[in-house]
Amino acid sequence: MKSILVSMLLLSTTFCAVVPSVKKVDYSGFKVIRVASTDDVKDQIESLAAHVLNPGKSTEIDVVVSPDNVEALIALVAESKVLNEDVGAALAEEGEMQTYAVPSESWFTAYHPYADHLQFLKDLQAGYTGQSEIVTVGTSIQGRVLTGIHIWGSGGKGSKPAVVIHGNVHAREWITSMTTEYFAWQLLTNATFKSLVDKFDFYITPIVNPDGFVYTQTTDRLWRKNRQTVSGNTCVGRDINRNWPYKWEVAGGASTSPCSETYKGQVAGDAPENKGLKAQVDSLKGSRGISLYLDVHSYGQYILWPYGYDCNLRAENDAQHRSIATRAQSAIRAVSGTAYTIGPSCSTLYATTGSSTDYTDVQGNATYSYTYELRDTGSYGFTLPANQIKPTVVETWAGVVSMLKDA
Ligand SMILES: [Zn+2]
Structure with missing residues (x-):
């Protein structure tokens, strides 16, 4: 029991050192795609998406997708349309967050x-x-x-x-x-x-x-x-x-x-x-x-x-x-x-x-x-x-x- 606990602690320590929890998600190359959804593919769409932007919608869903999953997503649905080619670039235009209201x-x-x-x-x-x-x-x-x-x-x-x-x-x-x-x-x-x-x-x-x-x-x-x-x-x-x-x-x-x-x-x-x-x-x-x-x-x-x-x-x-x-x-x-x-x-x-x-x-x-x-x-x-x-x-x-x- 004791050795298991120690192993778990070691494992979690190692894990934390490798993947710092404060790292920001890098959305470079991610796309926003609007897809025509049906009930039979809905779960698969959600599993391919990094985020669903309008989760309440059933027939037309806007999703953020990593470059690796774009092809699979498009193949899955009858209709799709790219709304944003690069979410990372869009975030850069938004500018850095300022802690204080320093005038710009x-x-x-x-x-x-x-x-x-x-x-x-x-x-x-x-x-x-x-x-x-x-x-x-x-x-x-x-x-x-x-x-x-x-x-x-x-x-x-x-x-x-x-x-x-x-x-x-x-x-x-x-x-x-x-x-x-x-x-x-x-x-x-x-x-x-x-x-x-x-x-x-x-x-x-x-x-x-x-x-x-x-x-x-x-x-x-x-x-x-x-x-x-x-x-x-x-x-x-x-x-x-x-x-x-x-x-x-x-x-x-x-x-x-x-x-x-x-x-x-x-x-x-x-x-x-x-x-x-x-x-x-x-x-x-x-x-x-x-x-x-x-x-x-x-x-x-x-x-x-x-x-x-x-x-x-x-x-x-x-x-x-x-x-x-x-x-x-x-x-x-x-x-x-x-x-x-x-x-x-x-x-x-x-x-x-x-x-x-x-x-x-x-x-x-x-x-x-x-x-x-x-x-x-x-x-x-x-x-x-x-x-x-x-x-x-x-x-x-x-x-x-x-x-x-x-x-
Ligand atoms: Zn004067």
Whole structure:
């Protein structure tokens, strides 16, 4: 009795080692065949089939059959029809099962409502809880929380110099939130970029002007500023990228009229969105420091660096800014042929005061600060068609990867 039990145990152990119970059925070459059944062959059909798909049916049965049994099955019945030539191939098209709701690449084929952008970040973060967290960067004038994602690598949270990326500061520049989300998505889902994730702590906030963004979706697609009012004036909105408290007071790079698209505000940094963004920059400056700051805008196809407030002044590392931008420009062109213009922002595009990159360069002590102006050069402008989202995010990411390798 005892020896029999031992033999059985040995047998089952051996059996398990040879045929692991977790192995998935391979349906390569299996067919789905619809056969005309009669009572006298029904049992034989079922014995030849791997699965009966409509087991309740009596006269017309759909079965999954292995390649070895196809001939025998067809010979058995009066009528048959192949519904699917290869079940294995069909399963491959269905895609891999995902444990977490990590957003897929199809996100980048359409524009989305504000709430969905927040959900995108949450879903992405939920798939990578060990190397990311949702962060908040202050609150808008209407009470929306500026929401971003912090991504880190093998060194652990907060252990590396910061890369800070802001998108959609100008409400109508919809392509910029899609693009900055693509950066985050690539960093977390694409193992190719592990060395970059290990090199920096990334702080990506795709929509830093949520009120304006929502307004472009509810009311005016071409709205630019935030939604802050000025006492005694009917015009609405400050330009968040003219409100940073550095060289804000200099004339010529912004407007003092509340009705203007580039209204600078009443006091430096008086937009609540700017308070939050400034606090983020100041805090990271005080911890591990900022290696790279990117403010992503559209349109025009430019890569710009300080300064905005003075067309003759150059950053002390102007030459490094230029060589890094030159390589990014080439990387973008190599993907798609899209041509970017590069240079210090004031002398290359136009004068700006109270701009983000001047602040991050001087006050934030960032090693490199750039403004991207994405596609296009004006044919579609801010309303880039959905079929250009994917090519735009892919080419821009190539430019940013080049910068991250250089920085
Ligand atoms: Zn802009």
